[in-house]
Amino acid sequence: MSFAPPKETWSGKTFEITIGNGAKAVKIGGENVFSFHGFEGNYPNRPVIAYEVQDIPPDDWPQMVKDVYAGVSADPVTWAKHCVEKLGAKAIALRLAGTHPDKGDISADQAAETVKKVSSAVDVPLIILGSNHAEKDSVVLVKAAEAAKGTNALLGKAQEANYKTIVAAALANDLKLIAMSELDINLSKQLNILITQMGFDKERLVTDPMSSALSYGLEYTYSVMERIKLAALAQNDAVLQGPMLADVGMYVWKVKETQALEADLPQWGNLKDRGVAWEAVTTTSLLVAGTNLAIMRHPDAVAAVEKFIAEMEG
Amino acid sequence: MALTGVEIFKLLPKTNCKKCGQPTCLAFAMKLAQRQASIDQCPDVSEEAKQKLGEASAPPIRPITLGTGARAVKIGEETVLFRHEKKFVNPCAISVKISDNLSQADAGKVIAGIMESEIDRVGQKLRVDAAFLSNDSGDASKLAALASLVASKAPELPVIISTTSPDAAEAALKPFAGKNAVLYGANKDNLEAMAQKAKDAKAALAIAASSLDEAAELTEKAKAIVPDLIMDSGARKAGEMLRDNTYVRRAAIKKGFKPLGYPVINFVGRGDSMLETVVAVLSVTKYASIIVLDHLEKWQSLALFSLRQNIYTDPQVPMQVQQNIYKVGDPGPKAPFLITTNFSLTYFIVSGEVENSKVPCRLAVLDSEGLSVLTAWAAGKFTASKIAQFIKESGIEAEIENKELIIPGYVAILSGAIEDKLEGWKITVGPREANGLPAFLKSRA
Ligand code: B12
Ligand code: SF4
Numbered sequence: 001m002s003f004a005p006p007k008e009t010w011s012g013k014t015f016e017i018t019i020g021n022g023a024k025a026v027k028i029g030g031e032n033v034f035s036f037h038g039f040e041g042n043y044p045n046r047p048v049i050a051y052e053v054q055d056i057p058p059d060d061w062p063q064m065v066k067d068v069y070a071g072v073s074a075d076p077v078t079w080a081k082h083c084v085e086k087l088g089a090k091a092i093a094l095r096l097a098g099t100h101p102d103k104g105d106i107s108a109d110q111a112a113e114t115v116k117k118v119s120s121a122v123d124v125p126l127i128i129l130g131s132n133h134a135e136k137d138s139v140v141l142v143k144a145a146e147a148a149k150g151t152n153a154l155l156g157k158a159q160e161a162n163y164k165t166i167v168a169a170a171l172a173n174d175l176k177l178i179a180m181s182e183l184d185i186n187l188s189k190q191l192n193i194l195i196t197q198m199g200f201d202k203e204r205l206v207t208d209p210m211s212s213a214l215s216y217g218l219e220y221t222y223s224v225m226e227r228i229k230l231a232a233l234a235q236n237d238a239v240l241q242g243p244m245l246a247d248v249g250m251y252v253w254k255v256k257e258t259q260a261l262e263a264d265l266p267q268w269g270n271l272k273d274r275g276v277a278w279e280a281v282t283t284t285s286l287l288v289a290g291t292n293l294a295i296m297r298h299p300d301a302v303a304a305v306e307k308f309i310a311e312m313e314g
Numbered sequence: 315m316a317l318t319g320v321e322i323f324k325l326l327p328k329t330n331c332k333k334c335g336q337p338t339c340l341a342f343a344m345k346l347a348q349r350q351a352s353i354d355q356c357p358d359v360s361e362e363a364k365q366k367l368g369e370a371s372a373p374p375i376r377p378i379t380l381g382t383g384a385r386a387v388k389i390g391e392e393t394v395l396f397r398h399e400k401k402f403v404n405p406c407a408i409s410v411k412i413s414d415n416l417s418q419a420d421a422g423k424v425i426a427g428i429m430e431s432e433i434d435r436v437g438q439k440l441r442v443d444a445a446f447l448s449n450d451s452g453d454a455s456k457l458a459a460l461a462s463l464v465a466s467k468a469p470e471l472p473v474i475i476s477t478t479s480p481d482a483a484e485a486a487l488k489p490f491a492g493k494n495a496v497l498y499g500a501n502k503d504n505l506e507a508m509a510q511k512a513k514d515a516k517a518a519l520a521i522a523a524s525s526l527d528e529a530a531e532l533t534e535k536a537k538a539i540v541p542d543l544i545m546d547s548g549a550r551k552a553g554e555m556l557r558d559n560t561y562v563r564r565a566a567i568k569k570g571f572k573p574l575g576y577p578v579i580n581f582v583g584r585g586d587s588m589l590e591t592v593v594a595v596l597s598v599t600k601y602a603s604i605i606v607l608d609h610l611e612k613w614q615s616l617a618l619f620s621l622r623q624n625i626y627t628d629p630q631v632p633m634q635v636q637q638n639i640y641k642v643g644d645p646g647p648k649a650p651f652l653i654t655t656n657f658s659l660t661y662f663i664v665s666g667e668v669e670n671s672k673v674p675c676r677l678a679v680l681d682s683e684g685l686s687v688l689t690a691w692a693a694g695k696f697t698a699s700k701i702a703q704f705i706k707e708s709g710i711e712a713e714i715e716n717k718e719l720i721i722p723g724y725v726a727i728l729s730g731a732i733e734d735k736l737e738g739w740k741i742t743v744g745p746r747e748a749n750g751l752p753a754f755l756k757s758r759a
Binding site: 002003005006008036037038039214215216217218219222223226227230254256257266267268269270273274276277278280281284285288289300304305307308311312313314 | 396397398433435526527530551552553556557560561564565568569571573574586587588589591592593595596598599600611612613614615616617618620621623624625627629659663666670749
């Protein structure tokens with residue numbers, strides 16, 4: 001019996017976006033099929049994993065992740081260089097966590113200084129993230145964008161509450177931009193429309209439909225991502241054809257499964273592997289759902305995900 | 315593939331005799347197409363039409379039950395490619411390999427591990443579903459010995475017997491006769507003999523093919539002997555499994571291609587248990603019905619059970635807990651009393667943090683149709699009057715001394731309205747995020 005594989009090719013394709021400059025610039029997106037479906041269409045760029053680095057020491061990260069960066073995390077430049085040189089990071093996500101009013105309220109100017117230092121210290125592409133405080137971000141990211149002019153970095157996140165200044169900053173400094181909304185395909189679409197109406201090119205926009213951790217709403221992110229990818233491919237909806245971002249580490253490393261000691265919950269197994277697995281499984285499932293770029297924290301989890309990507313390709 | 319009303323109409327007697335309760339054969343055909351009627355309601359329909367309709371109305375992926383009794387699991391019967399379209403029906407069965415090269419003691423440890431794998435998560439009991447008994451030794455007597463060990467230590471546990479030898483299969487299946495075991499390993503060389511052994515033991519047969527082409531060929535041959543079939547396309551690398559699983563699901567559901575309309579088994583065993591775990595992610599999300607693991611680590615099970623639970627929840631109906639007043643620890647009459655919604659995720663996080671605080675509490679869970687605090691508030695399902703009514707009717711007033719209710723920080727706005735409706739009660743606004751609860755509760759204790 002001869003079986004003809006039911007291939008599905010789509011009329012739509014996602015935009016290919018380049019982040020960074022030079023030999024280590026990365027490309028994401030550009031596919032006309034679902035993630036890893038190179039067997040039936042064009043899937044030119046494997047997903048990229050970026051290491052998260054913060055402007056302040058990661059005091060609120062669980063001990064097992066803090067330990068990994070002990071000795072380097074006191075200074076963002078040292079930390080970023082460690083990720084690139086020792087861990088082989090293909091991109092760095094610099095989170096300006098310390099600018100949050102509750103976490104030190106570091107000024108926009110000082111944050112811009114950090115961006116400058118980190119971007120000149122590493123040769124991989126940079127993702128520049130605020131502290132997720134809508135009001136403060138709209139000030140911090142403007143300065144950060146100026147400091148990153150010419151680096152072709154990815155700036156974020158623009159949200160409904162603060163997108164105007166952030167979009168303008170990305171435009172003025174020739175950066176790529178992340179648009180984030182809260183787990184709803186229509187909200188994503190609406191925000192992307194508002195942003196493009198400001199004259200921002202949709203081919204420079206990355207969509208973040210908001211991440212969640214395994215067992216803590218992962219199914220919402222998973223399905224929103226599948227729906228966005230389907231809209232991009234099957235309905236050729238240009239507003240939703242940007243590559244997708246999953247900001248995983250920050251959600252995973254605060255849930256109970258990545259903190260509880262084995263002594264307290266023996267049926268959950270050892271904490272070290274459990275924490276790593278939580279981040280790796282969350283990321284992997286979101287890659288399958290359509291993520292093009294993921295931000296992670298633990299090197300062992302990144303290694304597991306990279307091995308998975310290699311197996312998907314080969 | 316489902317037939318349209320007109321296609322069904324062509325198969326009916328076209329006498330419009332009304333015995334089916336419908337005014338015309340066409341009306342009856344339309345009801346059938348919408349699955350609102352059963353073909354048996356027409357007494358005059360021909361056997362041939364019945365058979366055609368039966369085939370057409372069978373689920374595109376055959377349902378198969380592994381095991382019997384309390385641990386039985388059903389697989390297959392899926393109807394869509396994406397979970398947002400419609401709930402994925404039967405969660406994939408997770409199985410762990412036990413080699414017949416292991417000593418009885420070591421095999422016993424794996425069996426015990428499987429039996430102890432059960433974890434209670436958001437009200438569901440999750441566990442390793444089956445044991446995969448592998449004839450690695452090539453020796454029929456070793457496989458039989460392993461089979462009887464499993465049958466005696468874990469008589470309720472569903473099993474998959476893996477061998478390419480029909481004789482070894484017969485011996486190993488013996489202790490599981492009538493218990494819905496699975497026989498894995500039917501290939502182009504042994505197909506008929508293996509199918510016969512499966513049939514004799516009332517087991518399902520799993521095909522070990524080397525391509526989808528071959529799988530389709532083998533199921534067509536085997537189905538005359540055993541109707542309950544499972545397929546391995548031979549894919550081992552994660553990328554190959556994605557390709558083959560996707561083709562199978564599409565062929566069965568979108569094309570109604572019967573030769574591939576069976577559940578799929580994936581082998582994800584890797585030397586590295588972390589890699590094995592992430593490869594299993596592919597199988598859970600993308601269409602495997604049985605997953606065979608080499609490792610059985612507690613953290614691995616927890617992660618994969620959780621993922622399976624996430625992927626297989628109904629996208630239209632959030633997971634919910636029952637409306638009730640739950641006790642955390644052993645709360646006395648003066649213990650803090652909190653309220654939240656019945657979205658399982660919300661309940662799970664809040665009760666976890668209350669537990670973390672080590673302060674015994676009462677936690678009222680209001681039926682808000684499975685919505686989170688803010689969503690429920692925005693949708694009018696977590697309102698002052700609903701809260702007041704619930705508290706009054708719960709009888710809690712007789713149980714506690716302090717009439718104080720702690721509400722989530724995000725709905726601080728409700729506090730005045732609740733106080734108005736609940737006479738004699740004090741409403742306290744708690745922290746916004748549940749992770750603020752331990753500090754909050756401890757500071758009050
Ligand atoms: C997923 C989601 C949905 C899902 C529903 C999921 C569900 N089962 O509830 C869907 C898509 C169906 C949905 C629908 C709607 N949603 Co909605 N949704 C969300 C989203 C993204 C996450 C909600 C969630 O799951 N949170 C996680 C749970 C665990 O949080 P939680 O229940 O609040 O619990 C936390 C705290 O409250 C606290 N806590 C809980 N209980 C208690 C108790 C005590 C005593 C204490 C101290 C603390 C505490 O601890 C928990 C963890 O910290 C939020 C945005 C966001 N990021 O929060 C919007 C959000 C809640 N939705 C919103 C809205 C408006 C709606 C809709 C009305 C319209 C819409 N925008 O789609 C509909 C209404 C639905 C309906 N049936 O009519 C708004 C609410 C705005 C507001 N302030 O009023 C939000 C904030 C998004 C936004 N910014 O617009 N939504
Ligand atoms: S009973 Fe059968 S033959 Fe009679 S009207 Fe109904 S469908 Fe037609």
